[in-house]
Amino acid sequence: MLLYYIVPKRIQWIPLFLLQILLLSRLDRFSWIAIGVTVFATYLFSRVGKGNKPVLIVYLVCQIGMMLGFKIFTETMPFGLSYYGLMAVGYSMEVYRGNTNPDKNPLRMALELTLFPLLIQGPIRNMSGCRAGQLQTPKYFSWHRTEQAVARILWGCMKKMVIADRIAPAVEVMIRDPQIYTGGYVLLGMLFYAVQLYADFTGGIDIALGIANYLGLNLEENFQVPFTSKNLGEYWRRWHISLGEWMKEYIFYPVSVSWPVTKIASRIRKKNRGLGRRIPVYTASILTWFATGLWHGSEAHFIFWGMANCFIILISRELKPAYDRFHRRFPTLTGEGKTAVYYGYFQAVRTFLLVCLLRMTDCYRDVGLTFRMFFSIFTDFGKGISLAPLGLAVSDYLLIGTGILFMYLVGRVKKKKKPEQWFLEQSVGVRYLILAGLFFSILVFGIYGIGYEQRQFIYNQV
Amino acid sequence: MRRQRRKKICLAICFLVLTMGIFVLLQNLLMPKYMGAIKEGALVREYYDSPGNHDVIFLGDCEVYESFSPVTLWEEYGIHSYIRGGPSQTIWQSYYLLEDTFAKEIPEVVVFNVLSMQHGETVSEAYNRMNLDGMRWSAAKISAIRQSMTEEETFLSYLFPLLRFHDRWRELEPEDYKYWMKRENVSYNGYLMQTGVKPVTVVPEKTPLTQETFSDICYEYLDKIRRLCEENKVELVLMKAPSLYPYWHEEWEEQIEEYAEKFGLDYYNFLELKEETGIDYQMDTYDAGLHLNVSGAEKLSRYFGKILKERYTLSEHQDQKLNQYYKELKQRYEEEKRK
Structure with missing residues (x-):
């Protein structure tokens, strides 16, 4: 880590790469295979995948297929695959969209994709624009940054x-x-x-x-004081932000604007405006939360957990006009006085308990056991x-x-x-x-x- | 710019030194002091405070540090001795303690208690700490740690014992604060005095023989001890302390006798010298025959001191400082005896 700032800037990534190899050297065979396959496929895609839809589809089928295969058919996932797997998919999507300049150096790209601190439990890096390829630019030692880093590591x-x-x-x-x-x-x-x-x-x-x-x-930060959230939707914008952002960017938005969904939605909108308007959001939400649940684990309780979150968020969305009416009737609840502060606390506690309940x-x-225990x-x-x-x-x-x-x-x-x-x-x-x-x-x-x-x-x- | 950088570096060094200081203070506070209930843990450390070149060094487990009184050996025969014993000390720990001793001094005789030949593996992590934490840092200590460590232990925890004892903040006692910065000596040249009397009422049954022959590793280290003594022209004497249990099996006895004969070593089995030593298990033991009390230790020291004096060439001491040292030691010794 010290060498990182001592060696010439041109090869600054090399000590990091060697440290990465050293740290990962004790991984099991499957973890190495998963890293190797992901890095190799992603690098190949980055060379030829820009704007190439058929190649993107093949890549996504292989990469997501591998992740699902491990998730469903093995008891434990290869080390870090849940994190760098999603990063690789995100990176490839950005390459396909032309939002990022892929690194031509395969080793440096591998390092960027599977950076050791992020393999343990994320965050899942956003690889769009200049956020990717950060190892390509020289980094200079900063006393203040080091102090901040040490403080944050110790705090963690x-x-x-x-x-x-x-x-x-x-x-x-x-x-x-x-x-x-x-x-x-x-x-x-x-x-x-x-x-x-x-x-x-x-x-x-x-x-x-x-x-x-x-x-x-x-x-990017992965948490933003989540237990001050006033509702479940806000909580998910503050908790595990990187996963939420990834799901939004690569599942929610693409699904909600996808050709079949928009076509069905426009067809229904002609008969029932409200329902037609809801179709893209509902479909995308259900798929996103299903994927979120599956990402946590393939067991039924994870899927249930994901769908329960989805259900509550969609119900809240439906009830929003009623809430708005309620708040208009009692304006002190949303104003700036003490009542509003206490009401804010009430909302935060309510959301906290709801989240705890879902986590059961x-x-x-x-x-079934969760329900019995709850009652x-x-x-x-x-x-x-x-x-x-x-x-x-x-x-x-x-x-x-x-x-x-x-x-x-x-x-x-x-x-x-x-x-x-x-x-x-x-x-x-x-x-x-x-x-x-x-x-x-x-x-x-x-x-x-x-x-x-x-x-x-x-x-x-x- | 340069001045600012220099200021930052100075500040960093100051903070580093301060952190190290706090670390040392915390480590001293949290490490067990072994001054009250479990005094055995203090024995190894106290060796470095003993002055002069010792004539005789004893090595081994509790059978050694509770069976001989260096004060009696000095008083009766003018033998300057030290017991480098520790609880359940394994033979490799004895060997590395001997290496450590030879780095400081070369005695005339080394007496090794053979009971530890029964342990081919480390007895427990707690005993490791009691035998190794008190050793001064040297190549011998590093080797002793490497050889002794259980699977759950790390070398780093020996380098920084705070990592092992950090959780003792829950059980800090007045003793920990009293001996935070400086500890007292609890032994008398490695002898841990026991003043109680608990007579033998029932002779324990023979424990089943789990292994007929001693482990290879025990022989390997016995050879190492022997060779180290030979290289340094030190007389090695083997002994088995008087103790009714753990049971000393005939098969073990034969092997030790065979080894001693093969290499021309003297071997004294005090279990068979009950009459000669005068050990009376009704009054010379504090735990019904497992270990000797001070009365038993003095009897055994008188008997063995005579042998040591007559049979081996030991130095004559005219050193006033040593006389003074033993005078003070004797005073403390008698005070504890009276308690």
């Missing part, structure tokens, strides 16, 4: 190692034995899993974006709960609570400005305190070493 590690991995065993206890852990435990499990997933996923993304920042690569399918991995919240709530079987000590709850508080504070900063920018605005002493505080809290409070189970990132398992 702290979220993963101190919060997510600390709360994970308690979540597992509640999920493993659904016969016992009903009622209040289900509610508690929902909340704990929300904290675990948020800290785990955003922590991993912070590490990836921190490394990318150090390398001088400009990648991910916990129990069985749609048990109401039927068995009176049984009460004891925290003792969850295996967490008071000190663990204190640490988790402190971690949540810090995540909330960073979220507040993020609402106003980029936390990296806020960090640089602090004095040298404060910056050092932040870095040292993060470093030592990981070192002392981190879940690692003997007596602890090493846990993979949750989103590395998709």
Whole structure:
């Protein structure tokens, strides 16, 4: 990583490429085959695919077919395929559309496509325009950027190692034995899993974006304070943004303007205007959410989860006029006063609970069981709960609570400005305190070493 | 521009030094001190505080560091000795501790307790830490770690023990703060005193013999110990401490006798010298025959000290500093004995 800024700019990507090979050298055979096939096919396509529809179709059938094949017929996906596979498809689409200049150097293109920090759990890079080919331009060392990168990497590690991995065993206890852990435990499990997933996923993304920042690569944010969302649609524009953007760019828009959909829609519009207008959006939404569910896993509960999200978003869309009427009748709810602030909190909590509820399918991995557990919240709530079987000590709850508080504070900063920018605005002493505080809290409070189970990132398992 | 860069570099160095300082402080705080309940972990570290060139070095597990009293050896025979023992010390750990010792001094006699020949594998991670964390960094320590590490351990956690003990923040005790910066010596030249008495009421049954012959790795390291002693012209003596269990099998005894005979080494099995040593399992053990208490250790030291003095060529010590050292040691020794 140090060599990256020492070697001549012309070959700046080479130390990175060698590091990439070193890091990937322990991958299994299938992971190597998947990387090899994807890179080879994508490079070939980039040479001949611009504006060439038949070649694009062949490429997409092969690439998506391979991803689906692994997803459906094998228990675990090759390492990172869910991420670089989508990036490769996106890149090829941009090459086909003529929106990007493909890199002629196959090794550098391979590196760009399968950059190691992004293989673990994304983000899925947007490869349109100048966003692709960033390794072709020289990068210069920046002290401030390095500081920001280190801070972000440490912050990500702290979220993963101190919060997510600390709360994970308690979540597992509640999920493993659904016969016992009903009622209040289900509610508690929902909340704990929300904290675990948020800290785990955003922590991993912070590490990836921190490394990318150090390398001088400009990648988009993957989260934008998602738990302040006032409805599910907004939540999905703030959570896992890169996946949502990819789905929108390469499934939703192409499907909604595709020839068969527009033709059917115009035909129906003649008989029923409202229905005809809805056809492109509904078809594209259903397909997009089906694909989103499938991307998370081929099991029925993932598909159910995707379709449930789709259902709620479309219902909200249908109910929008009713909401608007309601808000017009009670204007203080959407104004600028205190009532509006409290109503905003109510909406955020409501969305948060809805998201947690939908995620229960991910916990129990069985749609029927998820429903039973959900209803048990109401039927068995009176049984009460004891925290003792969850295996967490008071000190663990204190640490988790402190971690949540810090995540909330960073979220507040993020609402106003980029936390990296806020960090640089602090004095040298404060910056050092932040870095040292993060470093030592990981070192002392981190879940690692003997007596602890090493846990993979949750989103590395998709 | 240049001045700004220089300022930044200076600042970075300052912060780096400060971070290292905090790291060391935290590591010292969180590492077990072994001053209270589990004193065995402190033994290896204390060796480096012992002055002068020792005449005799003892190597081995708990059977050694609880069976001989260097204070008695000094008082009775003027033998300056040290016990480089550790809990469940494996033979390779003994070997690397000997290498470590020879880097500092060359004694006249090395006494090795053969009980550890039964362990062809590391006993546990906790014992590894107690035997290895106290060693000073050297090639011997690196080799000892490499040879001892269990699958779950990493070399990095030995380099930075904070990585192993980071979770001790939950169990910090007043002792951790008291000995944060400086620890006291808990042993008497490696001897861990036990003052209690728990007589043997039932002689334990013979434990089943799981392996008739010692592992190849144990012989490999026994050879290494022997060769290292030969190269340094040090007399190697094998011994088996008096202990009713773990059971010392006849098959093992034969192998050690055969080895000693083959290479012309002296071998003392104190299990068979009960009458000569005067060990009384009604009053000389603190745990019903597993280990000796201070009374037993003094008896055994008197007996073995005589052999050491008569049979081997040991230095005569006229050093005033050493006399003073043992005078102070004896004072502390007697205080603990009275407790």
